[in-house]
Amino acid sequence: MSFKLLGLTGGIASGKSAVAAILSERGVPILDADEIARAVVAPDSEALGMIVEAFGTEVLDPSGQLDRRKMAAIVFADSHARKRLESITHPRIRQRTEQRASQLARQGHPLAVYEAALIVENRLADKYRPLIVTLVDPATQIARLMGRDGLSETQARSRIDAQMPLHEKASHADYVIDTQGSLQDVRRQTETILRMVCDQLGVPRHRYGLLT
Numbered sequence: 411m412s413f414k415l416l417g418l419t420g421g422i423a424s425g426k427s428a429v430a431a432i433l434s435e436r437g438v439p440i441l442d443a444d445e446i447a448r449a450v451v452a453p454d455s456e457a458l459g460m461i462v463e464a465f466g467t468e469v470l471d472p473s474g475q476l477d478r479r480k481m482a483a484i485v486f487a488d489s490h491a492r493k494r495l496e497s498i499t500h501p502r503i504r505q506r507t508e509q510r511a512s513q514l515a516r517q518g519h520p521l522a523v524y525e526a527a528l529i530v531e532n533r534l535a536d537k538y539r540p541l542i543v544t545l546v547d548p549a550t551q552i553a554r555l556m557g558r559d560g561l562s563e564t565q566a567r568s569r570i571d572a573q574m575p576l577h578e579k580a581s582h583a584d585y586v587i588d589t590q591g592s593l594q595d596v597r598r599q600t601e602t603i604l605r606m607v608c609d610q611l612g613v614p615r616h617r618y619g620l621l622t
Contacts, residue, residue: 413515414611415441415522417538419529421576422569423554425544425589425596430525432600436618439514441507443526450502451476460498465491486569500532520613531574535582540607543583545576546590 418433418440420426430440451458453474461469461476465484471477485492507524514522524538535541546554548570555566580586585603589596601620608615615621 413511413520413522415511415524415538416607417529417535417541418523418525418544419527419541419579420544420546420589421551421573421579422527423551423558424546424576425587426525426527428589428593428596429542429544429587429600430523432597433523433604436601436604436620438604438618439519439522441510441522441524443503443507443524443528446503446506446510447499448478450499450506457498457502461495464494464498482569486572489572492572496528500528520617521607521611527573530579530582540584540610541582542585542587542603543576543580544587544589545580546588548576550590551576 418426418430430442434440451461458476461481465481469477469481469484481495485495511522511524523542529535529538529541530543551570552563552566555561555569556563559566561569585606587596587599587603604618605615605620607613608618608620
């Protein structure tokens, strides 16, 4: 059986993590771009050295690790800074993702999910098809982001505005999950899509506990 790496994307605070958690519970391996990014910029890494050279030591915390909150404040306020950071991190994230995907394939997994915010923006949608996009209305997205990260409404809007609008991102999707409702509703949509993906790829549903 061949191996397939699906994409899971959406905007900030759009419910990607909730969908990924449900898929993980079903036994689907998740490759989280944020986790991979943290590994890429670990202390003493080549990438962290390049980031410090580009942005200065003020982006480090007292322990010498990248201060992600400070870094986010810089790049979400300046598109040129964001592109500079992405030019350092994205090639390394892709390399680690491909290494991990190859490992999962060797272990016999028929599919896995790559969870990342910028799949569409980086023109990688076709690489990770079928592509799942999480969708939520802007007001809920802002409220979630304010509550999750302790941001002001202005800060939350700034971060959301720095990304591709969700409705535009959804136009690139093979499957859309509306995360506006309850977790139970999100679970129902996610499991329905997993059934469809299994059928599309010829993967037995029972591998993920989906009997019907």
